[in-house]
Structures are given as C-alpha cells and as structure tokens.
Amino acid sequence: MIECPRTREVRLSDTPAPHFGDELITRLRDLGHPLCVGLDPHLNRVPPLFQRGDMSASGSQTPDAVEAFLLAVLDRLQGRVAIVKPQIAFFEQLGWPGLRVLERVMARARALDIMVLLDAKRGDIGSTADGYARAYLEPDSPMPVDAITLNPYLGLDTLEPFAARARDHGRGLFVLVKTSNPGSGDLQDLEVSKGEAGRKVYGAVADSLASLAAELRGPATGWSSLGVVVGATYPGQAIEVRERLPHSIFLVPGYGAQGASASEATQGFVRGPKGLEGGLVASSRGILFAADAHVSGATAWEGAFDRALETAIQELSEAVARER
Amino acid sequence: MIECPRTREVRLSDTPAPHFGDELITRLRDLGHPLCVGLDPHLNRVPPLFQRGDMSASGSQTPDAVEAFLLAVLDRLQGRVAIVKPQIAFFEQLGWPGLRVLERVMARARALDIMVLLDAKRGDIGSTADGYARAYLEPDSPMPVDAITLNPYLGLDTLEPFAARARDHGRGLFVLVKTSNPGSGDLQDLEVSKGEAGRKVYGAVADSLASLAAELRGPATGWSSLGVVVGATYPGQAIEVRERLPHSIFLVPGYGAQGASASEATQGFVRGPKGLEGGLVASSRGILFAADAHVSGATAWEGAFDRALETAIQELSEAVARER
Numbered sequence: 001m002i003e004c005p006r007t008r009e010v011r012l013s014d015t016p017a018p019h020f021g022d023e024l025i026t027r028l029r030d031l032g033h034p035l036c037v038g039l040d041p042h043l044n045r046v047p048p049l050f051q052r053g054d055m056s057a058s059g060s061q062t063p064d065a066v067e068a069f070l071l072a073v074l075d076r077l078q079g080r081v082a083i084v085k086p087q088i089a090f091f092e093q094l095g096w097p098g099l100r101v102l103e104r105v106m107a108r109a110r111a112l113d114i115m116v117l118l119d120a121k122r123g124d125i126g127s128t129a130d131g132y133a134r135a136y137l138e139p140d141s142p143m144p145v146d147a148i149t150l151n152p153y154l155g156l157d158t159l160e161p162f163a164a165r166a167r168d169h170g171r172g173l174f175v176l177v178k179t180s181n182p183g184s185g186d187l188q189d190l191e192v193s194k195g196e197a198g199r200k201v202y203g204a205v206a207d208s209l210a211s212l213a214a215e216l217r218g219p220a221t222g223w224s225s226l227g228v229v230v231g232a233t234y235p236g237q238a239i240e241v242r243e244r245l246p247h248s249i250f251l252v253p254g255y256g257a258q259g260a261s262a263s264e265a266t267q268g269f270v271r272g273p274k275g276l277e278g279g280l281v282a283s284s285r286g287i288l289f290a291a292d293a294h295v296s297g298a299t300a301w302e303g304a305f306d307r308a309l310e311t312a313i314q315e316l317s318e319a320v321a322r323e324r
Numbered sequence: 325m326i327e328c329p330r331t332r333e334v335r336l337s338d339t340p341a342p343h344f345g346d347e348l349i350t351r352l353r354d355l356g357h358p359l360c361v362g363l364d365p366h367l368n369r370v371p372p373l374f375q376r377g378d379m380s381a382s383g384s385q386t387p388d389a390v391e392a393f394l395l396a397v398l399d400r401l402q403g404r405v406a407i408v409k410p411q412i413a414f415f416e417q418l419g420w421p422g423l424r425v426l427e428r429v430m431a432r433a434r435a436l437d438i439m440v441l442l443d444a445k446r447g448d449i450g451s452t453a454d455g456y457a458r459a460y461l462e463p464d465s466p467m468p469v470d471a472i473t474l475n476p477y478l479g480l481d482t483l484e485p486f487a488a489r490a491r492d493h494g495r496g497l498f499v500l501v502k503t504s505n506p507g508s509g510d511l512q513d514l515e516v517s518k519g520e521a522g523r524k525v526y527g528a529v530a531d532s533l534a535s536l537a538a539e540l541r542g543p544a545t546g547w548s549s550l551g552v553v554v555g556a557t558y559p560g561q562a563i564e565v566r567e568r569l570p571h572s573i574f575l576v577p578g579y580g581a582q583g584a585s586a587s588e589a590t591q592g593f594v595r596g597p598k599g600l601e602g603g604l605v606a607s608s609r610g611i612l613f614a615a616d617a618h619v620s621g622a623t624a625w626e627g628a629f630d631r632a633l634e635t636a637i638q639e640l641s642e643a644v645a646r647e648r
Contacts, residue, residue, distance in 0.1 A: 142419025
C-alpha cells in the first residue's frame with residue numbers, strides 16, 4: 001500500500017503542532033469572556049506598594065518595582081483570563097533591564113498557564129523581520145510568546161517570516177488593520193481607487209490578508225492564527241472587516257480607558273457554540289491602575305484590582321451572551 | 325523695557341538645542357559622501373575571529389561575539405562616516421543581553437563622535453509612542469540615539485511624541501515612505517482617490533508630513549530634522565517624494581547588497597554648496613560582511629573591511645560630485 005508521504009510525516013511527528021487560533025478560542029469558550037488584560041506599566045503609576053525604599057521614574061529600583069507589580073497582577077489573573085498583552089514599549093523605556101523584566105514576566109505568565117500576546121507592532125523587510133521572528137516566535141527564542149502584533153506598512157512579503165513561524169510553531173499573528181487612536185484615519189481611511197467603491201486602505205489591507213488567513217485556519221475551531229487589530233472605537237469598521245476576514249480573530253483595543261463600551265468592542269464578533277466569539281477585548285489601564293495611585297496596603301490593592309477585573313469580565317460576558 | 329518671556333527663556337538656556345538636520349548635513353558636507361553604515365549583525369555571519377572558544381548561534385557567547393565584532397567595526401569607521409545605523413531586530417533576537425550589547429555599541433559610537441540612527445521602525449498610539457520616545461530620544465534615555473526610524477501606519481497623532489523630542493532635544497526622525505523591499509508596493513503603491521490623479525499611499529504619506537517637516541527645518545542649513553525613508557531600489561519615486569518634501573533628509577536603504585547603484589541611491593539628492601546633498605545612503609551587509617566568512621586573522625579582516633568601505637565611499641563621493 002502506498003501512503004502519501006505528507007500524511008506519514010504528520011503521523012511520525014512526536015506531537016501535533018499547536019495551533020494558536022484553536023487554542024485561544026477553546027480557552028475563551030471555556031472562560032465565557034474575551035477579556036485580554038494589557039500589561040502597560042506606566043512608570044509613574046506603579047503603586048508605591050511595589051516599590052522598596054527610595055525610587056524615582058529613572059531610579060535603578062524601577063525595573064524591580066515593575067516586575068513586582070506585574071508578577072502580583074499575574075497571580076490575580078491566573079484562571080480568570082486566557083491571555084495577557086504586554087506592551088513592549090513600556091519595558092524598552094527601561095533599557096535592557098526592562099527587557100529582562102519582560103522576559104521574566106512573560107515566563108511567569110506561561111508558567112501560570114496564561115497565554116502571552118506581545119504587543120510590539122513590529123514590521124521590517126525580510127531578513128530583518130526574520131530577526132524579530134527569531135526573537136519572539138520560536139521555541140528556543142530568548143523571549144518566546146504565543147502571538148505578536150505586526151504592522152503591515154512594508155507589504156505582504158515582510159509578513160512571511162512571521163507566517164512561517166505560525167505554520168511551524170503554531171504561533172499567532174495580529175496585523176494592524178484599523179487602530180483605536182483618533183488619528184488612525186490619516187492613512188488607514190484613505191480611499192483607494194481600486195476594488196469596490198469607497199474601499200479604504202484598512203479594507204485593502206484586510207483583503208490582502210484573506211488568503212493567508214484562510215491558509216492558517218485551525219482544524220478544531222476553524223479560526224485562523226492570522227488575526228487583526230480593529231479598534232473598539234470604530235465598531236462600524238469592525239463589521240466591515242469581519243465581512244472581509246470571516247475567520248480572523250480580532251484584537252480589539254480601546255475598551256475601557258479609551259472610551260468604548262463592551263457592546264462596541266464586540267461588534268465584530270460572530271455566533272459560536274457558546275455565544276459571540278472571534279475576538280479578544282483588551283483592557284490595560286482600566287484594570288491595571290484601578291486602585292488609587294497611593295494605595296499602600298496589599299489587601300486594599302488586591303480588592304480594587306479584583307473589582308475592576310470582575311467588572312470587565314462581567315460586562316464582556318454579558319456582551320458575548322446577548323442575541324444579535 | 326518689556327521683554328518677550330519666550331525670548332528670555334531661550335537666552336537663559338545654557339546651550340542652544342542641537343538640531344539633527346543641521347548637524348548631520350554639516351558633517352556630511354565635511355566628509356564629502358553620504359554613506360551611513362548599517363550595523364546588522366546577522367548571527368551566522370559574525371567572523372570566527374571575534375568568537376572566543378566554543379559558540380553557536382544560540383550560545384551564550386553570541387552577544388559577546390557581536391559586541392567584539394561591532395566595536396572593531398566602529399573603530400574602523402571613526403572619522404570616515406558621519407553616522408551608523410544599528411538595526412535593533414538583530415539585537416532583540418538575542419533577548420535582553422542583546423539590548424545590553426546595543427547599548428554599549430551605541431555608547432561607543434557616540435564616544436567616537438559617530439552619530440547614531442537607530443533603525444527600529446517603531447509606531448504606536450500616543451501613550452505608547454511616548455514610551456518609545458522616552459526609551460531612545462531623551463538626554464537621560466537608557467539608550468539615547470541621535471535619530472530613529474518610524475512607521476506612519478497609525479497616523480500623524482502617533483508621531484507627535486517623537487516630534488516633541490525633535491523640538492526639545494534636537495533629535496532626528498525618519499518616517500517610512502517608500503521602502504526598498506520587493507513587496508513595498510502592496511500597501512505603499514495603492515492609488516488613492518483624493519489629491520492629484522495617480523497619487524499613491526506613499527505620496528499621501530509624504531504630503532501629510534510636509535508641514536511638520538517645514539516646522540523642523542534647521543537654522544543653519546535649512547534641512548529638516550524630519551526625514552523620510554525612500555528605498556534606493558525605487559529611484560523614480562525618490563524624485564517624486566523630493567518634490568513633496570524639499571527639505572527632508574532621505575534615508576536610502578537598498579544600495580549595495582540589495583542591488584541599487586550609487587547613482588540610483590542619490591536620485592533624490594539636490595544641489596548643495598559642496599555637491600549633491602540631502603540624503604544618507606545606507607549600506608549594511610556589503611560592508612559589514614565584506615571579508616570572507618571564515619577569515620581568521622585580524623589584519624586580513626581589517627584589509628577586506630577597509631577595501632569595501634573605501635569602495636562605497638568612493639562610489640558615493642563620485643555620485644554626489646556629479647552634475648545634474
């Protein structure tokens with residue numbers, strides 16, 4: 001009997017490659033809400049509770065304080081959220097000691113069985129993009145993560161080194177399509193001449209991702225490991241992007257501190273077996289800095305943090321449970 | 325007598341703020357060529373000469389080898405180039421020890437009076453962009469640089485934290501307009517409906533930068549601290565972008581290893597007091613890895629490096645000396 005070599009290869013491999021889309025959606029269904037907590041340690045907002053002795057924003061104790069703060073945050077998130085989203089800029093501003101903190105924080109998250117989506121918005125030409133992919137998306141990367149955010153300005157060929165790691169190592173990619181900031185329209189909303197009337201740059205970017213998104217669909221859920229960023233502050237555009245990319249998971253910033261409601265944040269979601277699904281709603285400052293800036297006791301801090309976390313979870317659970 | 329408070333403030337400041345555009349153009353005029361050497365330490369191409377004992381691409385000695393290699397490179401560049409361009413991805417792939425090497429390499433460059441342009445292509449929403457600006461563009465940043473490359477996809481408001489450091493600390497910014505890679509047209513060449521017929525996304529980005537570029541012009545040379553990236557592989561587009569941004573310094577990748585000639589790389593240059601000026605031509609691999617990969621002696625390595633450096637300097641000196 002002649003076997004297809006491709007099938008045999010799959011059978012002989014030790015473990016099936018993980019698939020980011022399947023893994024994430026399965027966890028979100030189990031939890032019943034799509035909350036992703038952003039880890040954006042604004043230096044001047046780290047509670048004094050986590051600072052030992054004298055410190056200033058530029059003091060040498062700052063990396064230690066950030067680390068202590070975020071490790072405490074992760075302990076409170078265990079079992080309650082599927083994934084966290086560290087924003088690398090807030091670590092880079094501390095130089096290499098900040099990156100060392102990021103490495104430790106991400107390792108702790110994964111040890112607590114929380115997935116990690118690194119918000120880095122990287123994008124560069126081929127050989128350089130390969131460097132970024134090696135930095136974050138390989139099993140032996142110095143700072144391995146489950147998924148990363150990417151910038152599409154340089155073109156589709158520059159996404160390929162990242163796509164290769166999605167295929168080979170089951171990593172997830174979230175490409176910027178329509179961002180949450182007020183000026184996102186400057187470039188993203190430019191109307192383009194080709195395609196259907198009124199199509200804008202963000203729509204053209206979404207269209208250009210369709211074939212790769214289809215290729216990277218998961219066998220279990222059908223959701224793709226190629227996701228997109230669509231700001232909660234533009235719910236109408238989310239519906240439009242969903243039509244162009246039916247199987248891409250949306251990373252939705254802008255909920256909470258940036259002003260969008262749970263209902264707006266879930267506009268691009270679709271019906272799944274356990275309610276609306278197909279996206280991650282990110283909240284950073286609203287949860288991370290829920291406690292009064294000068295809270296001094298651990299119990300008071302934990303209480304304020306937990307209340308903000310539970311409020312977000314409840315709002316988003318209700319939003320995905322509603323009929324449409 | 326009533327003095328304008330603003331004027332008095334300026335008079336009272338200790339030193340006039342430096343201006344990136346003026347400083348860079350003055351140095352380039354003195355040297356007679358626009359070469360910018362890219363520091364892209366591809367791990368598998370660092371000559372064995374700089375590796376001590378056993379090492380592999382993922383081995384712990386790699387950061388040390390990269391550091392030794394780049395410090396030797398900087399010693400050979402002193403007095404011969406105005407500026408170097410480290411590509412941060414090649415350091416990030418080594419994790420935080422890589423960033424520590426980058427910090428030391430950039431500090432050495434500045435100690436040797438070589439300016440530093442960090443190729444990071446960062447871009448994010450306001451509060452996050454501010455984190456990147458604090459990381460690299462302030463006098464007390466952990467890794468201070470003279471200039472940085474930026475990605476415009478998120479919109480003009482996201483450039484503002486960087487522009488503030490250009491104003492306050494004399495830093496330079498290079499915004500991606502038309503990149504050198506084969507797929508750069510996917511997004512950058514989309515034709516937009518508004519503006520003159522046939523205008524493309526990269527042209528619209530250039531137009532949107534015009535007022536900030538004008539604001540950031542230097543008092544000595546008239547050149548702006550807001551520059552743009554225009555790939556040498558698209559010389560026709562360089563001429564078009566020059567019309568839209570007459571005072572922006574071009575950072576031109578794609579010369580050498582990526583295939584463009586010195587003449588193509590200087591297409592966007594204009595006549596100045598000492599020849600064609602208004603741009604930086606970047607060459608990385610063609611100079612950095614000029615020596616045979618297995619070169620073992622320091623003298624042989626230095627000879628090959630110097631020959632490649634001199635060839636690039638001569639080609640570019642001739643290109644900017646020609647009439648147009």
